[in-house]
Amino acid sequence: MGLAYKVRTMYTLTIDQINYACQPEETVLDALLRENINLSFACKKGTCHSCMVRSTDVTPPPAAQSGLKNTLIKQNYFLACQCYPEQDMQIRLPDQSEFYRMGTVVVNKMLNRNTILLIIAFEDAFEFNAGQFVNLQRSDGLTRSYSTANIPEQSNTLEFHIRRLPGGIFSAWLHDEINVGDSIAVSEPHGHCFYLPERREQGLLLVGTGTGLAPLAGILTDALANGHTGPIHLFHGSREVEDLYRIDEMHQLAEQHPNFHYTPCLSGSHVPKGFAAGRVNELALSGIPDLKNWRVFLCGHPEMVNQMKKQVFLKGAAIADIYADAFLISTH
Numbered sequence: 001m002g003l004a005y006k007v008r009t010m011y012t013l014t015i016d017q018i019n020y021a022c023q024p025e026e027t028v029l030d031a032l033l034r035e036n037i038n039l040s041f042a043c044k045k046g047t048c049h050s051c052m053v054r055s056t057d058v059t060p061p062p063a064a065q066s067g068l069k070n071t072l073i074k075q076n077y078f079l080a081c082q083c084y085p086e087q088d089m090q091i092r093l094p095d096q097s098e099f100y101r102m103g104t105v106v107v108n109k110m111l112n113r114n115t116i117l118l119i120i121a122f123e124d125a126f127e128f129n130a131g132q133f134v135n136l137q138r139s140d141g142l143t144r145s146y147s148t149a150n151i152p153e154q155s156n157t158l159e160f161h162i163r164r165l166p167g168g169i170f171s172a173w174l175h176d177e178i179n180v181g182d183s184i185a186v187s188e189p190h191g192h193c194f195y196l197p198e199r200r201e202q203g204l205l206l207v208g209t210g211t212g213l214a215p216l217a218g219i220l221t222d223a224l225a226n227g228h229t230g231p232i233h234l235f236h237g238s239r240e241v242e243d244l245y246r247i248d249e250m251h252q253l254a255e256q257h258p259n260f261h262y263t264p265c266l267s268g269s270h271v272p273k274g275f276a277a278g279r280v281n282e283l284a285l286s287g288i289p290d291l292k293n294w295r296v297f298l299c300g301h302p303e304m305v306n307q308m309k310k311q312v313f314l315k316g317a318a319i320a321d322i323y324a325d326a327f328l329i330s331t332h
């Protein structure tokens, strides 16, 4: 039986009565960026939702609406980076105020040599689930995703751990130019990597590299606050000890909660006493022989996250019990 190939053709995208060509094999985002339309974007993989736009005439292809809330799907919102048009489309670019609200930076301080703790406060409560991520946006539209590290009960604030990436534009801006008192635009929360207060006797395996600790810290706080009774194992890894953080705080939590176990892991050559030597995924897998009935949270480096998803599944974790956020770097 022969394979059926969908032949893509050129379609017209209309914004404010101006027509733009969307070439075959181009996404709506590719076409609009080529036409120098000012549309924010970050991951280009359908994860961050920062390129969401709306069709005002036709129903977008289902693949371009995957992961959106039903309320948005019904209004024909879609992700421009995931949309290969199947017909001409009239498009409305979102108003920033539709999905963003302004917050004020109340803390910006170092957590380790290359990571800052950024706390943003809001006038009203910010509804989110601990571990979800938001998009932060600069006034020129540059947008990046960052995971929340606190729980909603902790006043009207969001806490972030932000690592300076060598050559990275947004992280350098947050490290060097954003000060306490500055305003910043914050999107609504996204993502499914969060704790649900059910099956409290279940084992929880939390594995993260670098600032992957941010969502895991939120998830951990939430699980402990909800009286999770099953064992909770956190493995936090980096190459060098200077790139880990919150080490003492995690040890203290482990002393206070007998069901919480913390293993800081170092993959570099210098491993001081009290740290496990090796890659965080290998150490986590060797530490827990069978993951049947465990809930697993994986956050941080995309390679680690993707590899671990397969490995924990092979060790018995059900797909529905594996939650992951790969910190994808935007492609330029």
Ligand SMILES: Cc1cc2nc3c(=O)[nH]c(=O)nc-3n(C[C@H](O)[C@H](O)[C@H](O)COP(=O)(O)OP(=O)(O)OC[C@H]3O[C@@H](n4cnc5c(N)ncnc54)[C@H](O)[C@@H]3O)c2cc1C
Pocket: 043, 047, 048, 133, 144, 145, 146, 147, 148, 160, 161, 162, 163, 164, 165, 166, 167, 168, 169, 170, 171, 172, 211, 212, 214, 215, 325, 326, 327, 328, 329, 330, 332
């Ligand atoms: C769901 C999610 C959650 C995240 N959570 C966090 C978090 O909690 N904390 C955190 O620190 N990060 C997080 N990230 C990553 C974050 O969104 C940013 O990608 C990161 O901060 C880097 O952004 P940047 O603008 O500094 O780097 P960019 O400017 O985007 O640069 C990224 C890299 O690409 C290189 N580069 C630059 N220009 C080019 C080019 N033209 N061609 C090729 N390479 C180039 C740079 O040298 C750099 O190494 C998350 C990402 C996702 C998707």
